[in-house]
Amino acid sequence: MKRKLLATLLAVAMTATLLAGCTQKATTTTETTKPAAPATTQASQEATTKATDSAAPVTLKVFSNLPDRKTGQGLVEQTMIDNYMKENKNVTITVEALDDAAYKTKFKAYSIEGMPDVVSIWGQPSFLDEVLAAGVLAPLNEADYKDYGFISGSLDGFKKDGVLYGLPRNSDIAAFYYNAKMFEDNGWKVPATYDELIALADTINAKGIAPVAMDGGDGWPLAVYLSDIMVKMNGTYSDIVTNAITKGDFSDPLFKQATDLLAKTAKAGLFQTGYDTQDYATAKNLFINGQAAMFYMGSWEASMALDTTIDEAIRTNIKAFTMPAVADGKGTTSICAWNGGGYAVSASSEVKDEATKFLNYMFKPENLSKIGWENGVGMSAQDETAFMTGSETALQKQFLDFLKNASNTSGTTVNDRGASAFKTSIESEIQSVCNGTVTSDKFLAAIGAASK
Amino acid sequence: MNKLYSNKLIIFSLVLPGLLLFVFAILAPIILSVYYGFMDYSGMGKAAAAFIGMDNYKNLMGDKAFWTSLRNSLLLAAGFICIQHPIAIGIAAVLDKLQGKAEGFFRCVYFIPNVISVAIIAYLWKFIYNPSFGLFNNILKLFGFAGKVNWLSADNAIWSVLLVLIWHGFGWGMLIYYTGIKNIDPVLYEAAAIDGADARTTFFRITLPLMKPVIQVNVTLAVIAALKQLETVYLLTNGGPGNSTQFMGNFLYQQAFQAGKYGYGNAIGVVFIAICLIATVLLNKVFAEKKSARRLKNGTAWE
Numbered sequence: 001m002k003r004k005l006l007a008t009l010l011a012v013a014m015t016a017t018l019l020a021g022c023t024q025k026a027t028t029t030t031e032t033t034k035p036a037a038p039a040t041t042q043a044s045q046e047a048t049t050k051a052t053d054s055a056a057p058v059t060l061k062v063f064s065n066l067p068d069r070k071t072g073q074g075l076v077e078q079t080m081i082d083n084y085m086k087e088n089k090n091v092t093i094t095v096e097a098l099d100d101a102a103y104k105t106k107f108k109a110y111s112i113e114g115m116p117d118v119v120s121i122w123g124q125p126s127f128l129d130e131v132l133a134a135g136v137l138a139p140l141n142e143a144d145y146k147d148y149g150f151i152s153g154s155l156d157g158f159k160k161d162g163v164l165y166g167l168p169r170n171s172d173i174a175a176f177y178y179n180a181k182m183f184e185d186n187g188w189k190v191p192a193t194y195d196e197l198i199a200l201a202d203t204i205n206a207k208g209i210a211p212v213a214m215d216g217g218d219g220w221p222l223a224v225y226l227s228d229i230m231v232k233m234n235g236t237y238s239d240i241v242t243n244a245i246t247k248g249d250f251s252d253p254l255f256k257q258a259t260d261l262l263a264k265t266a267k268a269g270l271f272q273t274g275y276d277t278q279d280y281a282t283a284k285n286l287f288i289n290g291q292a293a294m295f296y297m298g299s300w301e302a303s304m305a306l307d308t309t310i311d312e313a314i315r316t317n318i319k320a321f322t323m324p325a326v327a328d329g330k331g332t333t334s335i336c337a338w339n340g341g342g343y344a345v346s347a348s349s350e351v352k353d354e355a356t357k358f359l360n361y362m363f364k365p366e367n368l369s370k371i372g373w374e375n376g377v378g379m380s381a382q383d384e385t386a387f388m389t390g391s392e393t394a395l396q397k398q399f400l401d402f403l404k405n406a407s408n409t410s411g412t413t414v415n416d417r418g419a420s421a422f423k424t425s426i427e428s429e430i431q432s433v434c435n436g437t438v439t440s441d442k443f444l445a446a447i448g449a450a451s452k
Numbered sequence: 453m454n455k456l457y458s459n460k461l462i463i464f465s466l467v468l469p470g471l472l473l474f475v476f477a478i479l480a481p482i483i484l485s486v487y488y489g490f491m492d493y494s495g496m497g498k499a500a501a502a503f504i505g506m507d508n509y510k511n512l513m514g515d516k517a518f519w520t521s522l523r524n525s526l527l528l529a530a531g532f533i534c535i536q537h538p539i540a541i542g543i544a545a546v547l548d549k550l551q552g553k554a555e556g557f558f559r560c561v562y563f564i565p566n567v568i569s570v571a572i573i574a575y576l577w578k579f580i581y582n583p584s585f586g587l588f589n590n591i592l593k594l595f596g597f598a599g600k601v602n603w604l605s606a607d608n609a610i611w612s613v614l615l616v617l618i619w620h621g622f623g624w625g626m627l628i629y630y631t632g633i634k635n636i637d638p639v640l641y642e643a644a645a646i647d648g649a650d651a652r653t654t655f656f657r658i659t660l661p662l663m664k665p666v667i668q669v670n671v672t673l674a675v676i677a678a679l680k681q682l683e684t685v686y687l688l689t690n691g692g693p694g695n696s697t698q699f700m701g702n703f704l705y706q707q708a709f710q711a712g713k714y715g716y717g718n719a720i721g722v723v724f725i726a727i728c729l730i731a732t733v734l735l736n737k738v739f740a741e742k743k744s745a746r747r748l749k750n751g752t753a754w755e
Binding site: 101104105108111112130131133134135136210216217219272273274276277278282286291419420421423424425428429431432435436437438 | 494495581602603604605606609689694706707710713
């Protein structure tokens with residue numbers, strides 16, 4: 001009897017342990033954000049706050065690709081979240097923020113187990129095609145945004161079959177940031193043509209300084225650079241790239257010419273030694289520490305001009321120029337610009353109405369556009385002219401001029417125009433063509449095969 | 453107590469957790485991998501998965517990046533066996549002879565890299581290899597060289613990555629060999645000393661032969677570790693530039709989770725499991741044959 005009792009007890013204890021292991025509540029890795037002092041829109045918040053105080057509590061989960069919450073776009077996003085919680089006392093917003101690569105991996109996991117309520121997305125085929133095929137994003141009513149001042153065409157990348165699934169955060173422009181004081185001290189001139197840029201590389205290298213800090217380890221900035229060359233050569237590439245990806249055939253002479261020029265550029269030493277394995281932070285640090293004269297990156301880095309962690313002597317002397325004209329190029333006044341990142345609401349959100357309300361709140365012109373502009377974070381995809389104060393940084397004014405003076409913009413860059421398999425392939429193979437381990441022909445054949 | 457253990461309910465409840473762990477953590481994922489290996493599936497939510505038979509495996513056989521990753525993984529395994537392990541055995545033998553505080557101190561020093569996070573190790577080496585401000589190039593400059601070596605260039609990257617991996621795994625290998633040496637009966641060494649054997653003879657005639665079971669385990673672990681290498685490579689080079697430092701684990705991850713080819717990634721996983729199993733069986737066979745040959749030579753039949 002005693003033995004049986006002991007046996008039963010052991011069996012019960014074992015089963016209980018197993019069940020406990022299976023049912024233990026999952027712990028969250030997210031961090032509840034604490035409301036901080038809002039940067040703007042304080043006055044308009046008070047009335048709304050009173051109205052929403054008594055509403056039922058709601059928790060929204062935001063999944064973001066902006067892990068740095070103290071500067072740049074992450075700060076803008078965080079400020080809007082904090083403001084929203086101040087205005088809506090019943091709403092708690094938790095944020096999970098990861099860098100791009102980790103974000104995209106976890107996005108897939110969430111697509112199976114259930115998406116957070118509001119998510120960062122990219123309005124590009126390399127990301128959105130598979131996401132929309134999986135049906136994880138909620139459709140939005142485009143008519144709701146007719147007064148939001150979105151720039152013409154900026155919503156296109158976020159649509160499928162005429163239905164809108166997300167809203168664009170930025171208008172991105174590729175540019176060379178340069179240290180104007182270093183240029184002036186050494187008598188270097190901003191290159192007007194591509195040949196002058198290559199010649200400048202020799203001059204700068206002779207001084208023991210890296211001409212251009214390039215994040216080649218990630219692959220995509222090199223692909224943006226290739227797109228930039230293509231738009232300067234041809235004025236536009238949209239149809240050519242779309243056809244090439246559809247057919248898996250990159251034999252159009254534009255691809256060969258642009259790839260050859262990119263390989264020649266890398267061989268000429270325009271980028272720092274080891275650029276093809278160095279990441280974003282390393283490349284940026286070379287520039288902001290004065291070890292590189294230029295930094296090739298998107299307009300979102302215009303916030304460097306307001307980043308007090310950067311030495312003042314460099315921070316206050318950062319200027320930018322777009323890709324110089326290529327010999328015999330048709331796109332002298334065309335620039336490489338696109339609408340990439342944005343936000344969407346999850347189709348599986350249990351608080352979809354509140355999530356949509358928060359999304360709409362973020363995109364009210366007085367929020368994302370204004371706060372972003374005040375923080376010097378490049379340009380939004382909305383009309384920002386109402387928020388000009390006259391005290392913008394020189395960099396902000398320059399980027400506005402780039403857009404104003406451009407006869408044509410490229411749209412989505414080459415690497416983001418195909419499926420993710422194509423993107424992975426081109427961003428890996430482009431390192432090889434730049435460092436000379438594969439030829440342009442082999443590179444084009446490889447990305448052609450990946451797009452099929 | 454014996455009666456208690458003969459109770460089937462007790463036996464079942466004791467075996468059940470292990471069995472469940474095996475089924476859900478090992479067997480089920482393998483079966484799912486085999487299933488998805490036959491599918492064209494992006495891995496995104498409820499997107500349709502289409503049955504495509506052996507297409508993923510056919511494509512894999514023609515994928516140059518796969519063969520590069522396999523070659524690099526085998527190169528790492530060879531590096532572990534031919535470079536890391538001989539040094540580890542030697543160091544372990546020297547540590548054993550050191551005795552006292554020095555023995556404990558150096559044992560800790562050699563093991564330190566293993567207790568540091570892989571992420572920190574990877575970033576540490578990224579800085580060491582940096583051509584502009586890295587430690588290696590600064591040392592070269594001290595000796596009058598230009599110090600402009602690109603340690604992670606397409607030509608050098610694989611050797612630089614191998615150095616990090618061999619260095620990082622050294623502590624484990626050394627510790628296992630050290631434990632093995634410590635388990636050798638000291639009487640054997642005393643007897644050898646009485647017979648006039650020097651340190652070299654003692655090492656080759658006593659230490660090494662008695663270490664063979666430990667070497668077998670350690671070599672098998674090293675080969676499997678080389679084949680499944682992912683995190684250090686992912687953080688250090690992510691397989692680049694191009695695919696020059698691509699390893700099987702990283703290649704699988706890239707294809708399944710970045711390239712949106714989840715089915716293809718699972719096919720790589722299945723091939724990966726097969727290669728690990730073949731490597732383990734081959735190693736067991738190699739060591740078993742040596743054991744049998746030795747027994748035959750000695751004219752003994754232990755079984």
